[in-house]
Amino acid sequence: MLRLHISTLLGRFSIPNSYRLATRGPFIQRNCVYRQFHLTSTTFVKSNGKTTTFKEEPTYDQKADDLLLELNNIYKDRIIGTKLKRKRLTEKVLDIVRCLPDGVFKPVTIPFMSKVINFLGPSQFEYEELISVLQAVVSGLDANNVRTCQYIPIFYNELVNWDNFKKDPLVRLQVVEIFINYVTLSTNRTLLHRYLDSLALVNNNDLVRITLEAFKTRAPDSKTMVKLAELSDFEDNSISNEILIKFLEACDLELGKNCQLEDSILTLLGIIDIKSRNDFSAYVNVLYFCSKNNLNSLARTTLGKIELMPNNKVIFESLSPEDTNVFVLVATKYSFIPLAKRAIELHKFNPSDSNDCITMSLQTLMQGEPMESLVAKLEQQIENLENDESEEVHHLQSVESYNKILEAVLNLDKPEDYIVQLTTWWKSEHGLERNSDSFALLISKSLDQNDYQKALHCFEESLAEYVHWGVDEEGINMTHLFRLLSMYITESSDAISEKFTVFQKVKSFGHRLDKETLAVMAKLILDQVYIGDLIELLERELPPFDDPKNDRFEVSQYSSLYNLLMDFVLSYEKDSEINWLVYGQIQKYFHVPQESYIPVMKFFCEHERPNAAYLIFHTMRNLHKKKGLDSPTEEIYTYLFSEFGKQLYEEGVFKLHLFLKMDQKVNVDINMLNAILEGYVNLQDILKARDVFNNALSLPKEKGVNETTINLMLKTNTYISLQHTKNFWNNLSQIDYTPTVSNLKQYLIAHCYHGKYSEALKVLQTSRSYGDLEIDADLLATVYNWTLSPKARLQLKEWAQTELPESWKQAEARNSIQENTELPTLIDVHKNIKSIE
Numbered sequence: 001m002l003r004l005h006i007s008t009l010l011g012r013f014s015i016p017n018s019y020r021l022a023t024r025g026p027f028i029q030r031n032c033v034y035r036q037f038h039l040t041s042t043t044f045v046k047s048n049g050k051t052t053t054f055k056e057e058p059t060y061d062q063k064a065d066d067l068l069l070e071l072n073n074i075y076k077d078r079i080i081g082t083k084l085k086r087k088r089l090t091e092k093v094l095d096i097v098r099c100l101p102d103g104v105f106k107p108v109t110i111p112f113m114s115k116v117i118n119f120l121g122p123s124q125f126e127y128e129e130l131i132s133v134l135q136a137v138v139s140g141l142d143a144n145n146v147r148t149c150q151y152i153p154i155f156y157n158e159l160v161n162w163d164n165f166k167k168d169p170l171v172r173l174q175v176v177e178i179f180i181n182y183v184t185l186s187t188n189r190t191l192l193h194r195y196l197d198s199l200a201l202v203n204n205n206d207l208v209r210i211t212l213e214a215f216k217t218r219a220p221d222s223k224t225m226v227k228l229a230e231l232s233d234f235e236d237n238s239i240s241n242e243i244l245i246k247f248l249e250a251c252d253l254e255l256g257k258n259c260q261l262e263d264s265i266l267t268l269l270g271i272i273d274i275k276s277r278n279d280f281s282a283y284v285n286v287l288y289f290c291s292k293n294n295l296n297s298l299a300r301t302t303l304g305k306i307e308l309m310p311n312n313k314v315i316f317e318s319l320s321p322e323d324t325n326v327f328v329l330v331a332t333k334y335s336f337i338p339l340a341k342r343a344i345e346l347h348k349f350n351p352s353d354s355n356d357c358i359t360m361s362l363q364t365l366m367q368g369e370p371m372e373s374l375v376a377k378l379e380q381q382i383e384n385l386e387n388d389e390s391e392e393v394h395h396l397q398s399v400e401s402y403n404k405i406l407e408a409v410l411n412l413d414k415p416e417d418y419i420v421q422l423t424t425w426w427k428s429e430h431g432l433e434r435n436s437d438s439f440a441l442l443i444s445k446s447l448d449q450n451d452y453q454k455a456l457h458c459f460e461e462s463l464a465e466y467v468h469w470g471v472d473e474e475g476i477n478m479t480h481l482f483r484l485l486s487m488y489i490t491e492s493s494d495a496i497s498e499k500f501t502v503f504q505k506v507k508s509f510g511h512r513l514d515k516e517t518l519a520v521m522a523k524l525i526l527d528q529v530y531i532g533d534l535i536e537l538l539e540r541e542l543p544p545f546d547d548p549k550n551d552r553f554e555v556s557q558y559s560s561l562y563n564l565l566m567d568f569v570l571s572y573e574k575d576s577e578i579n580w581l582v583y584g585q586i587q588k589y590f591h592v593p594q595e596s597y598i599p600v601m602k603f604f605c606e607h608e609r610p611n612a613a614y615l616i617f618h619t620m621r622n623l624h625k626k627k628g629l630d631s632p633t634e635e636i637y638t639y640l641f642s643e644f645g646k647q648l649y650e651e652g653v654f655k656l657h658l659f660l661k662m663d664q665k666v667n668v669d670i671n672m673l674n675a676i677l678e679g680y681v682n683l684q685d686i687l688k689a690r691d692v693f694n695n696a697l698s699l700p701k702e703k704g705v706n707e708t709t710i711n712l713m714l715k716t717n718t719y720i721s722l723q724h725t726k727n728f729w730n731n732l733s734q735i736d737y738t739p740t741v742s743n744l745k746q747y748l749i750a751h752c753y754h755g756k757y758s759e760a761l762k763v764l765q766t767s768r769s770y771g772d773l774e775i776d777a778d779l780l781a782t783v784y785n786w787t788l789s790p791k792a793r794l795q796l797k798e799w800a801q802t803e804l805p806e807s808w809k810q811a812e813a814r815n816s817i818q819e820n821t822e823l824p825t826l827i828d829v830h831k832n833i834k835s836i837e
Contacts, residue, residue, distance in 0.1 A: 064099040105140035111148040118151040122158040204231040220250040222264040234275040280315040284323045287330045316346035332411035410445045436477040452487040470509030482517040519560035552591045576607040610649040638675035645679030653679040718750040725750040757792035777807045781816035
C-alpha cells in the first residue's frame, strides 16, 4: 500500500490534522479503518428479557467483489450509449474504490480495472477522484500486471497540468508518489533517475523518502541508491542509514553481475564524506561488506582513502566500541596494521564495555606479545567486569568474543600453536563451544592459502563438535563450505566416491549449492557421464520455477553451469543419445540464446540425428509464438533444408517447407529457394523441385536463378534421364542464362551417371574447341573419377595430356585423380538415421 509520509509533511506546512479529510473529501481517505459489520440485523442478543437483532452486512471486501461484477456487466453492455456507459462506469469505479480494503485493488483485478480506466480516460474524474483511483491501482501493481497499466504516464501528465498540482505541495507529493511507485517496478532505472532530476518543484528530501518507501517492496539497485544519496542532505540520520542499508542490499544482489559495482561504492563513500563528515559508520559497514565478499581491491582502496584523511583523528575518536572492533579486524586482514593501531590509540576506552575489552586484546596481539600475556590481560578484564557485577562479563566470555580475537589472530598470521592454546584456554576456563562462525574463519584462512586439506580437516572437526552450519535461515557461513567443496573437487585427486561423501556432508545442512559450486559439481558428474545423477542434481539444486512450463533462467543467472552443459553437448562424441539428454536439461532450465541453436543443430545433423535438429527448430518456433522470442533465422532454414535433404529426412524437409510458408518474417530469396530445392532434389521429389524452380524463375533476373540453381536442376533431371538433362541444358538460353564451368561439370556428371562416357568426352572436346568455358584441373579430375570404364578413362587421359597438359599435371599433383571402381553418389547419403523423441 502507498503510504505518503503525511506526518512529516503536515509538520512542515503547519496544516491541521484534519486537512486531508476536510479539503479532499472521501476519495483521499487512504488510511481509514472500515468497520466490518454495521448494527441492524440477524445476530440476536438478549438484554433485559428482550431480544435485540443485529444484521450482519457484507464486508467491504465482499462489497467490492460484488461491485466488480456489476462493473464487468456495464463494461460488456453493448446496448447503452457511450456517454451513458462512461458515466455509469465512472460511478461504479468510485464506488469500488470506497469499498476496497486499505484502498488497494487486488493484483488479480488490475488487468480488468486497467481496461475500464483506460477506456474512461482522465477527463471522467475529478482531480481528487483520479488521484484516489490511481493510488488504488498502483498499490496493487506487481511485476506480473504492470504491463497492463501503460496508461498511467498519460494520466500522470494530465494531473501535472492541473492547477492543483502546481499550487498545492501536498497534492503534488501524492501525485509524485503514485508515479514513483509505478516507475520503480521497471528494472530499467534510468527512467526513474531522469524523473527524479525533473522534479524541480519537489523538495529533494521528500523525493528520497517517497522513493525509499517504494523500495520497501522492490529490489533495490546500487545506482538508484547513489542517486538518492546525491539528492539527500543527510540531515536525517534515519534516512541516510536507510540509504546505506538499501545500497548494501543492492550490492549483495549485484555481486558478480555489475562490473561497475566498485565504482558505485566509491561514489557513495565520496558523497557521504562530503555530506556527513562526522559519520564514519558508513565506511565501517562498507569495509565489512568488502571483507565479507572478498572485494579485496576495493577494501584496500577504501582503507587507503581513510589513511589519507586529514581528520581521521576525529573519526577514530567518534567510533563506537563495536565499530572499532570491526574496523581493526578488517584493517588487520588487509595488512593496514599502522592504521589499525592508530584506531585503537585514538579510541576512547570504556573499561566496563566488553567490546572495548576485546579491542584491548586486539592491541595486545598487534604488539606481538606472547600468548600468556594475552590470556593474562583477558583474565584481568573479566575479573574487573565481574567486580562491577555487569552482564558485560558474559559477553566477553562468549563465543562471539572468541571469534573476534580468533579473526585477529588469523589476520596477523599467528602460528598454529597460538590458535590451539587460545582455543584450549577458552574451552577450559569459559566452556567455549565453537560455532559455525569460528570454523568459517579457520576454513576461509586455509582456503586463502590454497590449503584445502587443512580446510577439510577443520570442517571434519566442526562435525565432531556437532556444529550446525545451516542453523541460520540464510546459511551465511555455508558459502565457506561451498568454497571448500569447489576447491576440494577441483584440486584433489581423491576417488569420486570420496568427493561424493564430502558433498553429502555439506548438503546435510539443507542449503542449495551456490552457482559456482553447482557448476563444479556438475562437471564432476559429467566427467563420469553420470547423466542420471546430473538430472537429479539440477532438480535439487536449482530453485524451483513458479510456472515450470514457461519459466526459465536467463543464461547470465547461471552462466558457468550453462556454458559447462553446452560445451558438453557440442563436444561429447561417444553416444549422441547422451548429448540429447543433456541438451534436454538445458532446454528445461534456460532461455537458450538464438546464436546457440545452429551449433547444436549442426552437431546432431553431423551425428546422423536430423530429427533432433528438427525438434530444436520446433522448440524455437513455439517459443517465438508463446513468448515472442526471436523466430528461426534464414540461416537456420537454409542449413536445415540442405542437411535434411542430404540425410534423406523426408518428413523434416516437408514440415520445414510448411513452416516457412507460414513464417512472414523470413525473406524467401534465391538463396532460400536454392536450399529448399536442394532438399527436394536429394529426396528425388521431382515435382516439388520443379515447383521451387518455377518460383525461382519468377524472381527478377539479377536476383533470381544462379549457378547453384542450375546445378541443382541438372541433378534433378539426371535422376529422371539423360535426355531430360540434355533438354534442360539446351534450353538454358530460353531463361536467359549462360552456363558456367560448374554447370558444365554437373552436365558431364549426368552423362557419366548414365554410362555415356564417349558423349561426355565429346561435350568436353566441344567446349574446348569453342573456348567459351575454361577447362581446369578440377573439371578434368571430376570427369575422370565419374568414368568407370578403363578404356574411356585412357581416352580421356590421352586427350587431356595432349590438349591440356598443364591442367592434367595439376590434377595429378593434387591427388585429385582417383582409380575408383564404384560410381560416386550425387549426395552424401547417411543411412540408419536414428529417432529421438
